[in-house]
Structure formats: structure tokens, C-alpha cells
Amino acid sequence: MKLRLHIIYITAILLSACSTQFIIDSKQNSIISVSAIPDSLITSIINPYKTGIDSVMNEVLCVSEIEMTKGRPESLLGNFVTDLCLEQYSDIADICVMNNGGLRSTLSKGKITRGNIYELMPFENELVILELNTLELFDLIEYIFLREGEPFSGLSVYSIDSCMVLSSRNILYRQGDSVLMSVPIIASSCGGEEEVYIVSKIEETYKIRVLTSDYLANGGDKMSFFNNKNQLKVGLKIRDAIINYCKSEQTISSKLDGRITKYQNE
Amino acid sequence: MNSRREFIKRAALGTAAMSIIPSKAFSNTSELKQLTILHTNDMHSHIHPFESGRNKGVGGIAQRATIIKQIRDEGNQVLLLDAGDIFQGTPYFNIYGGELEFKLMSEMGYDASTIGNHDFDNGLDGLVRQLPHAKFPFIVSNYDFSDTLMDDNYLKYKVFNRGGIKIGIFGIGIELEGLVPKKLYGNTLYQNPIDKSNYYSDLLKNSLGCDLIICLSHLGFKYNTKKVSDKMLASQTKNIDLIIGGHTHTFLNKPVIVENLEGKNVQIAQVGYAGINIGRIDYFLNQKMCVKKINSTAIFVKKKTK
Ligand SMILES: [Zn+2]
Numbered sequence: 281m282k283l284r285l286h287i288i289y290i291t292a293i294l295l296s297a298c299s300t301q302f303i304i305d306s307k308q309n310s311i312i313s314v315s316a317i318p319d320s321l322i323t324s325i326i327n328p329y330k331t332g333i334d335s336v337m338n339e340v341l342c343v344s345e346i347e348m349t350k351g352r353p354e355s356l357l358g359n360f361v362t363d364l365c366l367e368q369y370s371d372i373a374d375i376c377v378m379n380n381g382g383l384r385s386t387l388s389k390g391k392i393t394r395g396n397i398y399e400l401m402p403f404e405n406e407l408v409i410l411e412l413n414t415l416e417l418f419d420l421i422e423y424i425f426l427r428e429g430e431p432f433s434g435l436s437v438y439s440i441d442s443c444m445v446l447s448s449r450n451i452l453y454r455q456g457d458s459v460l461m462s463v464p465i466i467a468s469s470c471g472g473e474e475e476v477y478i479v480s481k482i483e484e485t486y487k488i489r490v491l492t493s494d495y496l497a498n499g500g501d502k503m504s505f506f507n508n509k510n511q512l513k514v515g516l517k518i519r520d521a522i523i524n525y526c527k528s529e530q531t532i533s534s535k536l537d538g539r540i541t542k543y544q545n546e
Numbered sequence: 547m548n549s550r551r552e553f554i555k556r557a558a559l560g561t562a563a564m565s566i567i568p569s570k571a572f573s574n575t576s577e578l579k580q581l582t583i584l585h586t587n588d589m590h591s592h593i594h595p596f597e598s599g600r601n602k603g604v605g606g607i608a609q610r611a612t613i614i615k616q617i618r619d620e621g622n623q624v625l626l627l628d629a630g631d632i633f634q635g636t637p638y639f640n641i642y643g644g645e646l647e648f649k650l651m652s653e654m655g656y657d658a659s660t661i662g663n664h665d666f667d668n669g670l671d672g673l674v675r676q677l678p679h680a681k682f683p684f685i686v687s688n689y690d691f692s693d694t695l696m697d698d699n700y701l702k703y704k705v706f707n708r709g710g711i712k713i714g715i716f717g718i719g720i721e722l723e724g725l726v727p728k729k730l731y732g733n734t735l736y737q738n739p740i741d742k743s744n745y746y747s748d749l750l751k752n753s754l755g756c757d758l759i760i761c762l763s764h765l766g767f768k769y770n771t772k773k774v775s776d777k778m779l780a781s782q783t784k785n786i787d788l789i790i791g792g793h794t795h796t797f798l799n800k801p802v803i804v805e806n807l808e809g810k811n812v813q814i815a816q817v818g819y820a821g822i823n824i825g826r827i828d829y830f831l832n833q834k835m836c837v838k839k840i841n842s843t844a845i846f847v848k849k850k851t852k
Contacts, residue, residue, distance in 0.1 A: 298836030311799040315850040318608030329646045398637040
């Protein structure tokens with residue numbers, strides 16, 4: 281009896297143990313292009329939803345003079361979005377930082393509809409402001425260089441070997457509510473905390489106010505310098521900031537201005 | 547039960563010595579069964595073909611449905627699968643929250659999907675609210691949802707039977723911390739993808755006797771860092787035949803082959819995003835349910851213009 285059971289098990293194993301030898305037909309392993317008409321049942325399900333979407337999304341907000349795409353180290357699209365956000369909050373923020381991953385499509389040349397902006401910025405992310413000190417600001421710059429560039433506005437940065445140099449536009453130097461002076465930051469760092477060298481009359485303890493998305497402020501994309509910072513919500517979604525700007529400007533454009541540069545010492 | 551599994555293990559060792567049996571005895575090429583796997587990933591709420599840019603006229607769910615119907619009409623067994631990130635990318639998601647995406651996938655006969663990071667974009671409640679529109683299961687093996695609204699709404703694995711072929715499917719999700727805001731994923735616990743893959747692929751293969759093991763993964767194809775990817779998963783596990791991947795929006799015209807822990811081949815497939823391509827993998831199995839041949843194609847979906 282015992283022996284018979286053993287035989288049954290062994291047979292079962294032989295049947296289920298496949299050799300790994302199989303043929304992968306290499307001629308078949310290529311892309312084929314198929315042109316298809318739309319399936320009518322699927323189309324009929326989509327139609328009522330499409331009517332609802334079109335009524336809202338086909339509104340033309342502005343005209344773009346150029347096609348804007350994202351990219352590294354800087355890009356037309358990244359500069360466009362961060363510049364317009366900073367412009368809307370230039371009284372309460374010094375610089376603006378976003379992420380390439382958050383820009384989900386391109387803006388084509390010509391008419392820009394509300395739907396185009398939704399495709400660019402589908403997320404419900406809101407704008408927030410956090411304060412960084414000079415050392416933390418260099419952590420941010422280093423992060424941007426490590427990522428080969430992320431969208432930012434309000435700064436000009438370059439790296440040479442392991443050193444980073446940054447300069448800002450005029451930043452209001454405040455004490456409480458009163459403005460003490462308005463000067464740009466010019467500073468350099470070659471790594472290591474003691475080595476931050478600040479050329480301008482700004483103290484190391486001076487706080488730079490960074491406008492960014494709540495996604496990044498809450499730990500998205502591992503921007504660790506934002507960890508545990510107080511966040512000031514400005515009460516506007518990034519998408520709405522772009523929509524507001526487009527509606528007010530009629531014509532939009534962008535340019536690359538060399539705000540981030542990497543020099544190699546030969 | 548334990549002693550039986552022990553015995554099977556020992557018996558399996560015995561088969562190595564018995565491999566003198568000619569392989570011809572196991573391959574009757576004239577009677578191969580065909581199983582067609584169709585797969586998509588990172589649809590990102592793309593309903594219509596692209597209207598502008600370099601992808602103009604490409605993709606479209608209604609176009610994809612026509613192609614899938616044509617493939618079904620070939621008469622073979624079909625499994626239609628998705629690797630997550632169904633949500634987020636067009637106003638259809640912003641306004642209708644994924645309802646249309648799930649309805650259309652159900653109508654097209656999707657058999658299963660895993661959960662991508664963007665499927666959390668309206669929170670767990672936003673996902674759960676849309677589940678009544680999905681007539682297919684969500685399979686994810688390394689998220690513990692037991693302390694969340696998703697608790698009774700997902701599967702750790704599922705066995706499909708297609709014409710006598712048993713296909714075991716499990717799912718692997720990406721680490722959520724740093725990728726998805728905590729308030730959206732709530733008390734979802736992320737668990738080690740490699741441990742869970744080994745556990746579920748062993749269960750599906752050796753305890754449930756599946757002929758093919760497929761992992762629906764939203765880990766991403768590969769990274770230059772130590773971050774776990776499909777390539778890493780393939781090489782550090784056993785028993786997986788095919789990983790259908792997503793997240794990195796990688797366009798593979800054919801699956802990439804990686805050796806697993808036992809030196810066996812694992813196929814990794816991924817077809818970009820937005821429904822631009824449909825992945826097609828045809829398995830040909832003999833009567834003993836052994837894979838004898840695999841054909842793979844990426845189908846580039848285009849709008850027919852007159
Ligand atoms: Zn993803």
C-alpha cells in the first residue's frame with residue numbers, strides 16, 4: 281500500500297516537472313502597428329462623460345507663443361511654471377521649487393485650453409511656503425544638481441567640480457514685520473557645513489522662504505531638507521495658479537536663461 | 547499535509563536523476579495549447595487617442611477594445627491584465643474619479659489589475675468608492691490593507707483556469723512612503739516585495755499546482771540605485787514565469803529575460819503608458835502543461851484615419 285502511494289506521487293511529479301527548454305520565436309518579437317476603428321459599445325459608454333468633460337475643458341485660456349516641454353537641467357516648461365507661481369507670491373516667497381515628475385504633459389504652441397492645464401498638472405497639489413536657512417538651501421541646491429536639474433525660480437546656481445555657487449535676486453531681509461534691507465544672496469559651498477561661504481551681507485541664520493507643492497513639502501521625491509518644517513498653506517492649487525496666470529496674460533511664453541549650469545574643470 | 551510536502555520535495559530531487567527519460571516523450575508539438583496574455587500598464591486615465599505632439603493619433607481605449615476583440619476572435623484562451631496606475635492623467639479622472647476607466651476596463655473584459663501609486667491619488671476612500679464599477683479583482687500581495695477601507699476589497703493572489711491551463715497571479719506594489727502622501731494611503735502597510743513574491747509564487751506553484759506564475763508589478767523596470775525593481779525581483783526569486791510591470795513607463799517591444807535564483811528564465815514585460823501599446827505574449831503548452839514556445843509582440847495602437 282505504501283509503495284503504491286509512492287509510485288503515484290512520483291508519477292505526478294514527472295508530469296508537472298517541465299524542462300525549462302522552450303523556444304522564443306525571435307521573428308515574432310517585434311512591434312507591430314495596428315490601425316483600428318473605435319469600438320462602438322465602448323464609444324457609447326464614453327460619450328456622456330465626454331460631453332461633461334468637453335463643456336468644461338474646451339475653454340481657451342490663452343495662447344502660447346512656443347511649445348514648452350519639461351527637461352533637465354532647466355526647461356521651458358519648468359521655468360514657466362515656477363516663474364509664474366513665484367510671481368504670484370513674490371511678496372511672501374523668495375524662491376520656488378517644483379519637480380519634473382509633477383509636470384505631466386507638454387504645452388503645445390497655440391491655443392491653451394483648461395483641459396491642457398489639467399493634463400499638465402492633474403494633481404490636486406497645493407502651494408505651500410516653508411523656510412530654509414542657508415545651509416538647508418545648499419542641501420536643496422545639491423539635491424537639484426544630483427537630480428541633474430529640477431524646476432526652480434528666483435535663483436541662479438552653478439557648480440564647478442564639487443563646489444556650488446548661488447546667487448539670488450533681491451531678497452527682502454526682514455526682522456519681524458519690518459524690512460531691514462533688500463539684497464541678493466551670493467554664496468558658495470564646497471560641501472561640509474563650515475564651508476558655506478556667504479559673500480553678501482546676509483547671516484547664516486537668515487531664512488529663505490521657499491514656495492513649493494505640498495507633495496514635495498510632505499516628503500515626496502525625498503526632499504529631506506523639507507522634513508518637519510512648518511508649512512504655510514497659501515490656499516491655492518498649483519493647477520489653479522497656472523489657470524489664473526493664463527487667463528490674466530492672454531499670451532504666454534518662456535525662455536531658458538541659464539539659471540543652472542554645471543562647469544567641468546578640465 | 548506537511549509530511550506530504552516534504553515527500554514531494556524529496557521526490558522532486560529524485561527526478562533530477564531520472565532525467566534520462568527522453569524529452570521527446572514529453573513533447574507532442576502537434577497538440578500545443580495556446581494561451582494569449584494581453585497586458586497594459588500606466589493607462590493614466592487616457593481615454594482618447596493623443597490629440598497633439600509626437601503621439602498624435604496614438605492610443606485610445608475604444609481603439610484598443612477593437613484590437614482586443616479581434617484577438618479574442620482568434621479563438622484562443624485570453625487573459626487581459628493591467629499593472630496599475632489606471633488613475634490620474636486626464637480631466638476624466640479629476641472630474642469623475644476613475645469611474646469611467648473602471649467601467650471601460652470591465653466592458654473590455656479585464657481579468658485583473660494590481661494597484662499603482664497613482665491609484666491612491668483620491669485616497670483609499672476615493673479608490674474604494676470606484677470599486678463597484680470594476681468587475682475585475684485588484685491583486686496585490688505586499689500591501690497589508692487590514693487596517694484600511696480596502697480590507698475586503700482586494701486579493702492577495704488568484705488562480706485562473708483557461709482551457710485547463712492553471713495560471714497563478716499575484717501582485718506587487720511599490721513602496722508608498724516618499725511617493726504618495728501618507729494622508730492618501732493611510733494605514734496601508736508596505737511589505738518586502740521579494741519575500742512576498744517568493745511566498746506567493748511558491749504557494750501558487752507548489753501548493754496550488756499552477757502551470758504558469760505571473761506577477762503583476764508596479765515596482766518599475768530597473769533603477770540605477772538599490773531600489774527594488776522588476777529586474778531585481780526576477781533575479782532574487784523562484785517560480786515566476788512572467789512579470790508584467792509598470793510605473794517607469796518603459797517601452798519594451800519584447801519582454802526582457804532575466805535568470806532567477808535557480809537559473810531559470812523570467813520574462814519581464816512593460817508597454818510604456820497611456821495605452822499607446824498593448825503587450826501580447828502567446829504561450830504554447832503541451833499536454834503536460836509545459837511551455838514549449840513563447841511568442842511576444844508589442845501592438846502599437848493607432849487611430850484608423852480614412
Ligand atoms: Zn506608478
